Amino acid sequence: AQTVTQSQPEMSVQEAETVTLSCTYDTSESNYYLFWYKQPPSRQMILVIRQEAYKQQNATENRFSVNFQKAAKSFSLKISDSQLGDTAMYFCAFSIFGNEKLTFGTGTRLTIIP
Amino acid sequence: GAVVSQHPSRVICKSGTSVKIECRSLDFQATTMFWYRQFPKQSLMLMATSNEGSKATYEQGVEKDKFLINHASLTLSTLTVTSAHPEDSSFYICSARDASGSDYTGELFFGEGSRLTVL
Numbered sequence: 564a565q566t567v568t569q570s571q572p573e574m575s576v577q578e579a580e581t582v583t584l585s586c587t588y589d590t591s592e593s594n595y596y597l598f599w600y601k602q603p604p605s606r607q608m609i610l611v612i613r614q615e616a617y618k619q620q621n622a623t624e625n626r627f628s629v630n631f632q633k634a635a636k637s638f639s640l641k642i643s644d645s646q647l648g649d650t651a652m653y654f655c656a657f658s659i660f661g662n663e664k665l666t667f668g669t670g671t672r673l674t675i676i677p
Numbered sequence: 678g679a680v681v682s683q684h685p686s687r688v689i690c691k692s693g694t695s696v697k698i699e700c701r702s703l704d705f706q707a708t709t710m711f712w713y714r715q716f717p718k719q720s721l722m723l724m725a726t727s728n729e730g731s732k733a734t735y736e737q738g739v740e741k742d743k744f745l746i747n748h749a750s751l752t753l754s755t756l757t758v759t760s761a762h763p764e765d766s767s768f769y770i771c772s773a774r775d776a777s778g779s780d781y782t783g784e785l786f787f788g789e790g791s792r793l794t795v796l
Contacts, residue, residue: 610785
């Protein structure tokens with residue numbers, strides 16, 4: 564079975580600063596996906612970024628980037644130039660290639676301070 | 678991107694009644710949808726996998742007679758909470774994958790969620 568661990572229940576950062584959210588996972592699979600989803604106060608889950616395990620290059624989406632360390636089973640999310648709209652719960656998630664079942668971490672509540 | 682819509686967004690019912698929540702993929706076909714439950718300030722827990730034209734697959738510990746899932750078409754899955762009780766109060770979220778593209782991305786699209794309150 565797969566597990567996803569987020570060790571930071573809450574974080575806060577000043578607007579325009581950079582913040583990094585941690586995520587570790589455990590699996591015996593070799594081909595899988597990792598995701599960061601954002602859940603704002605509206606509760607709608609929104610995909611932030613996705614990483615394929617077979618790709619060595621870290622995924623980047625505008626202000627969002629990941630540090631994927633496959634051997635260490637670590638998948639952290641870096642948010643640069645943080646904005647007030649980034650305030651949300653962030654969930655790290657895992658799925659095996661070909662199986663869309665997502666395993667979520669416990670989430671990190673991120674607050675951007677004006 | 679693909680859109681998944683849930684209805685109702687909020688529902689309040691009396692204990693003992695049944696409640697149906699709909700999940701629709703608006704601009705794509707979804708052979709598989711997923712139902713999650715989220716308690717306040719907690720993560721999403723997968724309840725079941727809804728398969729079009731066949732029986733749903735339930736996760737361990739989820740009562741299939743309590744949470745009835747019907748995936749009658751390629752765009753609609755329903756979750757019925759039968760004989761609801763206060764402990765069933767929760768936030769229920771569905772998700773689906775757009776399988777129409779040639780590239781497998783693993784991405785799921787989520788509905789807006791439905792908050793159930795059982796009095």
